[in-house]
Amino acid sequence: MTVVLGLAWTVVMIVQLSLLSSIVNAVFMKRQGLSQQVFPLSLLLIMLVVRSALTWLREVSAQESALRAKVALRNYLFAHLMALGPALRSNARTGELLATLSDGIERLDAYISQYLPQTVLSVCIPLLIFIYLLPIDWISALLLMVTAPIIVLMMYMIGTYTEKRTQKQWRALTHMSAHFLDSIQGLPTLKIFWHSEEANKRISRISQRFEHTTMKVLRIAFISGLVLEFMTALAIALIAVALGIRLLNHSIPFADAFLILLLVPEFYRPLRDLGAHRHAAIEGKAAAQRISELLHTTVPTAKTTFTITEHQNKPREQLTLELTNISYTYPQSSRPALHGVTLRMEANTCTALIGSSGSGKSTLVHLLLRFMDSDGGCIAINGIPISELPVEMWREYVALVPQRPYLFDTTIMDNIRLGRPSASAQEVMHAAEQAGASEFIDQLPDGYNTIVGERGSRLSAGQIQRLAIARAFLKDAPLLILDEPTSSLDPISEVLIQQAIARLMQQRTVLVIAHRYNTIKQAKQIAVLAHGELMECGTPQQLLARNGQYARLVQGNETKEAYA
Numbered sequence: 001m002t003v004v005l006g007l008a009w010t011v012v013m014i015v016q017l018s019l020l021s022s023i024v025n026a027v028f029m030k031r032q033g034l035s036q037q038v039f040p041l042s043l044l045l046i047m048l049v050v051r052s053a054l055t056w057l058r059e060v061s062a063q064e065s066a067l068r069a070k071v072a073l074r075n076y077l078f079a080h081l082m083a084l085g086p087a088l089r090s091n092a093r094t095g096e097l098l099a100t101l102s103d104g105i106e107r108l109d110a111y112i113s114q115y116l117p118q119t120v121l122s123v124c125i126p127l128l129i130f131i132y133l134l135p136i137d138w139i140s141a142l143l144l145m146v147t148a149p150i151i152v153l154m155m156y157m158i159g160t161y162t163e164k165r166t167q168k169q170w171r172a173l174t175h176m177s178a179h180f181l182d183s184i185q186g187l188p189t190l191k192i193f194w195h196s197e198e199a200n201k202r203i204s205r206i207s208q209r210f211e212h213t214t215m216k217v218l219r220i221a222f223i224s225g226l227v228l229e230f231m232t233a234l235a236i237a238l239i240a241v242a243l244g245i246r247l248l249n250h251s252i253p254f255a256d257a258f259l260i261l262l263l264v265p266e267f268y269r270p271l272r273d274l275g276a277h278r279h280a281a282i283e284g285k286a287a288a289q290r291i292s293e294l295l296h297t298t299v300p301t302a303k304t305t306f307t308i309t310e311h312q313n314k315p316r317e318q319l320t321l322e323l324t325n326i327s328y329t330y331p332q333s334s335r336p337a338l339h340g341v342t343l344r345m346e347a348n349t350c351t352a353l354i355g356s357s358g359s360g361k362s363t364l365v366h367l368l369l370r371f372m373d374s375d376g377g378c379i380a381i382n383g384i385p386i387s388e389l390p391v392e393m394w395r396e397y398v399a400l401v402p403q404r405p406y407l408f409d410t411t412i413m414d415n416i417r418l419g420r421p422s423a424s425a426q427e428v429m430h431a432a433e434q435a436g437a438s439e440f441i442d443q444l445p446d447g448y449n450t451i452v453g454e455r456g457s458r459l460s461a462g463q464i465q466r467l468a469i470a471r472a473f474l475k476d477a478p479l480l481i482l483d484e485p486t487s488s489l490d491p492i493s494e495v496l497i498q499q500a501i502a503r504l505m506q507q508r509t510v511l512v513i514a515h516r517y518n519t520i521k522q523a524k525q526i527a528v529l530a531h532g533e534l535m536e537c538g539t540p541q542q543l544l545a546r547n548g549q550y551a552r553l554v555q556g557n558e559t560k561e562a563y564a
């Protein structure tokens with residue numbers, strides 16, 4: 001649309017300049033009175049109005065299409081990041097992603113709304129003018145065609161040089177954003193360890209690097225603008241001199257020469273505009289490259305062959321979970337995080353998963369949540385491999401209470417409702433009651449409408465935990481995955497949470513990453529992971545009698561502290 005409007009604008013401009021040259025010729029050369037030029041003058045006026053309207057329409061259309069493209073891209077990119085889940089964390093910093101999602105997509109604006117249509121117009125408009133001029137004066141047309149490629153070649157060379165520097169500038173900007181976010185999030189740690197001064201110095205170093213690369217890019221942009229202006233001025237002067245000589249020799253009529261002089265700057269204008277947009281466009285391209293990299297990161301799951309009719313016995317209430325020979329290696333890793341894990345969890349029983357740090361507990365949970373698919377083996381519920389169920393459908397059957405629940409900066413009501421977005425206020429309140437959270441919520445001045453702050457900063461760790469349990473109550477899923485908090489809570493919170501969890505566990509198949517001895521010994525079975533392998537599995541009594549790793553963990557002094 002922008003290109004079509006641009007071409008229409010060019011046709012109107014050619015008509016307008018032809019009218020102008022014929023009026024000037026009639027009035028000044030043929031000495032005709034203005035009264036004889038009423039019709040061409042009115043036409044000229046109409047063309048002026050039409051040209052202004054087309055300019056306005058072109059701008060609006062370019063902005064609108066850029067806006068639509070940006071909204072679509074932002075939604076698409078966000079959906080892709082959601083699908084990538086934890087797989088993304090290993091190769092991207094949050095601040096960098098934030099810069100790409102906000103600033104990066106904004107930078108695409110100039111690229112989409114200005115540069116892309118301008119590249120088409122900078123070929124079509126000069127070509128139109130050339131075709132129009134050729135029958136009028138082939139010498140000027142030829143001169144235009146010789147000078148234009150030289151200007152294009154210069155632009156290309158400068159552009160290639162600038163592009164590398166702009167890529168560097170974009171990387172410096174995203175690095176700076178990532179560092180700012182990291183420092184702001186770690187502000188209390190920096191303060192406590194008296195490292196805020198060192199952090200200031202680092203930020204200032206990174207800012208200076210960004211300033212340095214930006215100045216370099218701006219310098220090149222300024223010089224390239226200057227060279228382009230000079231080259232086009234030179235080309236126009238060359239054609240003007242050639243016209244002047246021929247006018248003196250009377251080898252070209254004044255009207256034609258005047259029209260050519262008016263049209264020549266218009267011939268070069270699209271190229272100059274292209275040069276002017278090029279700097280912004282290169283910035284947009286640098287951002288586009290990172291966006292494209294993100295979009296090309298393969299989503300590590302979502303292979304689904306399921307259709308509802310295929311599995312009429314799809315899981316409902318009772319879930320028996322069976323892991324057979326599960327293995328998983330992270331893309332950037334050479335060592336498997338899980339290897340040959342086989343585990344059966346009977347319906348409505350609790351399995352405690354234990355193991356030292358790095359043994360593969362979270363990886364197992366991520367596989368169960370289908371943030372990624374296992375490299376080998378099978379996870380099945382009631383005999384159906386979960387890889388055959390649509391991901392979203394499978395997640396309907398799972399509730400998660402993580403070790404550090406994430407609360408969004410919105411009301412308590414909305415945060416709990418995340419468990420089931422369609423739930424009524426009464427259902428949310430009932431879930432909060434079951435989670436032992438209603439008492440503290442009722443004491444807050446705004447009750448369920450209290451805004452919790454970023455990550456729940458206005459609530460205590462115990463209160464956050466209870467809201468996460470309320471979410472799980474509201475979801476009421478048959479499979480519950482629970483990662484016990486390791487940080488110690490005050491005794492009252494501890495008791496309340498233990499009671500709420502005990503209620504939540506009833507009538508569900510539960511997998512708990514357990515850190516407390518109390519939880520472990522109450523589980524129906526215990527699975528011990530070490531270095532990604534399932535070392536032993538059985539009831540607490542069986543494992544104690546076996547006198548293996550679990551028995552050593554319980555009896556050993558270190559572990560008594562850990563599980564106290």
Ligand SMILES: Nc1ncnc2c1ncn2[C@@H]1O[C@H](COP(=O)(O)OP(=O)(O)OP(=O)(O)O)[C@@H](O)[C@H]1O
Binds near residue numbers: 363
């Ligand atoms: N995104 C990742 N990319 C590469 N390797 C990873 C990634 N996440 C985890 N790992 C590796 O996989 C192994 C298992 O990690 P996992 O997080 O599952 O252990 P964990 O038992 O949950 O540890 P913790 O109790 O400390 O949370 C570790 O060696 C870890 O370094």
